[in-house]
Amino acid sequence: xxxxxxTECGEMRxxxxxxxxxxxxxxxxxxxxxxxGLWLEGQKHFAAGVPADAVEAKSDADEVISQAVAxxxxxxxxxxxxxxxxxxxxxxxxxxxxxxDCLKQIPYGELATYGEIAQEVARAQGxxxxxxxxxxxxxxxxxxxxxxxxxxxxxxxxxxxxxxxGLDKKLWLLEHEGVDVSRLYRPKRGTAL
Numbered sequence: 001x002x003x004x005x006x007t008e009c010g011e012m013r014x015x016x017x018x019x020x021x022x023x024x025x026x027x028x029x030x031x032x033x034x035x036x037g038l039w040l041e042g043q044k045h046f047a048a049g050v051p052a053d054a055v056e057a058k059s060d061a062d063e064v065i066s067q068a069v070a071x072x073x074x075x076x077x078x079x080x081x082x083x084x085x086x087x088x089x090x091x092x093x094x095x096x097x098x099x100x101d102c103l104k105q106i107p108y109g110e111l112a113t114y115g116e117i118a119q120e121v122a123r124a125q126g127x128x129x130x131x132x133x134x135x136x137x138x139x140x141x142x143x144x145x146x147x148x149x150x151x152x153x154x155x156x157x158x159x160x161x162x163x164x165x166g167l168d169k170k171l172w173l174l175e176h177e178g179v180d181v182s183r184l185y186r187p188k189r190g191t192a193l
Contacts, residue, residue: 012054030064034089038144040165099138106152109178113156
């Protein structure tokens, strides 16, 4: 990546933190003040929003990245850190922000459906309803996977539906968190595959 000049708010840094996580390589993005992205290797929308002039850095070069790595280490060790323990900055529309706020409220070991999140978003907007398909789009574009737990969202019928990081990783994360996945199933067709 091209070298970027530092700015008053810090230079944009992107860090690939490799192989020592059970789900494989993870790429983290920080602006020095907040974590702005976390993607699994091969994830859809990988590095979406990262500026072309972001500096590739080591994880110890950025305090926010170091905090995120420590959060992930705790998570993969079986602890249950909260999203609020990290400085996060998710960039998106007001609608997407509402959806992502709902995701952060889904407790470990529990699941939510797209319809349930749509109802929550509609309430927050003072509307009678919101479309689950629009919620699905916002969930799929979550820029901070795992920490903002989009993997905890399933279809109302128990379908695993989509996960930008891949269904195998979604299943692994749910089992790691103690979710009984025996009632869930993989769809035979659709965008989740």
